[in-house]
Amino acid sequence: MAAHRNILILTGAGISAESGIDTFRGGGGLWEQHRVEDVATPEAFARDPDLVLRFYDMRRAAIQTREPNPAHAALARLEQLWPGEVTVVTQNVDDLHERAGSHNVMHMHGEHLSAWCTACGERMGWTGPLLDRPPCPSCDEPSLRPDIVWFGEIPYRMEEIHAALDRADLFVSIGTSGAVYPAAGFVRLAREIGAETLEINLEPSQGTHWFDEARHGPAGRQVPAWVEELLAGL
Ligand code: OAD
Numbered sequence: 210m211a212a213h214r215n216i217l218i219l220t221g222a223g224i225s226a227e228s229g230i231d232t233f234r235g236g237g238g239l240w241e242q243h244r245v246e247d248v249a250t251p252e253a254f255a256r257d258p259d260l261v262l263r264f265y266d267m268r269r270a271a272i273q274t275r276e277p278n279p280a281h282a283a284l285a286r287l288e289q290l291w292p293g294e295v296t297v298v299t300q301n302v303d304d305l306h307e308r309a310g311s312h313n314v315m316h317m318h319g320e321h322l323s324a325w326c327t328a329c330g331e332r333m334g335w336t337g338p339l340l341d342r343p344p345c346p347s348c349d350e351p352s353l354r355p356d357i358v359w360f361g362e363i364p365y366r367m368e369e370i371h372a373a374l375d376r377a378d379l380f381v382s383i384g385t386s387g388a389v390y391p392a393a394g395f396v397r398l399a400r401e402i403g404a405e406t407l408e409i410n411l412e413p414s415q416g417t418h419w420f421d422e423a424r425h426g427p428a429g430r431q432v433p434a435w436v437e438e439l440l441a442g443l
Pocket of ligand 1: 224233238358387388389
């Protein structure tokens with residue numbers, strides 16, 4: 210693996226599970242407790258904005274009480290020590306990669322700690338609630354929404370992500386069920402350009418057969434072990 214210069218890492222909810230943040234699917238997952246159609250679509254926001262804002266206000270508050278785990282820390286260490294490019298593309302909307310020390314992170318599904326003004330289009334760092342309709346610091350309109358990509362909306366930074374995929378020699382998917390596109394299709398794009406592919410997940414994902422190698426177990430144990438192997442080969 211030391212021969213791989215550029216590494217692209219796709220992360221999902223599973224990498225933050227051991228930090229105490231709920232995953233979406235499976236037993237106890239968020240989408241078992243809430244219907245996607247009620248809280249995670251533009252139509253839901255138009256129909257019942259209070260319900261949607263309350264849902265995201267709770268999650269925004271919760272992530273600020275959570276800490277990065279050894280898997281986040283290991284990816285930050287890899288970025289720091291690896292001689293090539295290490296890019297994290299995350300479907301997660303928490304900031305645990307950044308708080309662990311990763312710098313090269315793309316949030317394709319948005320971020321809890323960002324608000325987006327539907328009146329003036331500005332995006333801004335945001336840590337407090339949105340339910341009370343605070344005025345936009347830029348245009349003063351009470352038009353802020355969570356800066357989250359809802360179902361039916363286009364993920365962020367897709368051009369940059371495709372460019373990073375094109376440069377990747379190794380594609381690693383960590384803690385994602387492989388249920389949501391376009392992220393679930395990245396492994397096939399990586400294979401097309403000849404990258405090696407590795408899955409690290411608690412259990413086989415929906416797309417596990419697309420990977421050259423799969424390691425199953427908790428990310429907090431598997432990711433540090435993989436990173437140490439990689440660094441030992443330098
Ligand atoms: P999911 O909840 O679909 O999948 C989480 C994956 O992590 C599952 O395959 C679990 O087996 C695995 N997992 C759980 N605990 C783990 C652990 N400790 N270590 C390693 N793996 C573990 O979450 P995502 O794949 O991230 O989108 O979901 C993708 C998107 O669907 C999310 O970004 C979100 C959601 O709807 C939006 O909200 C737009």
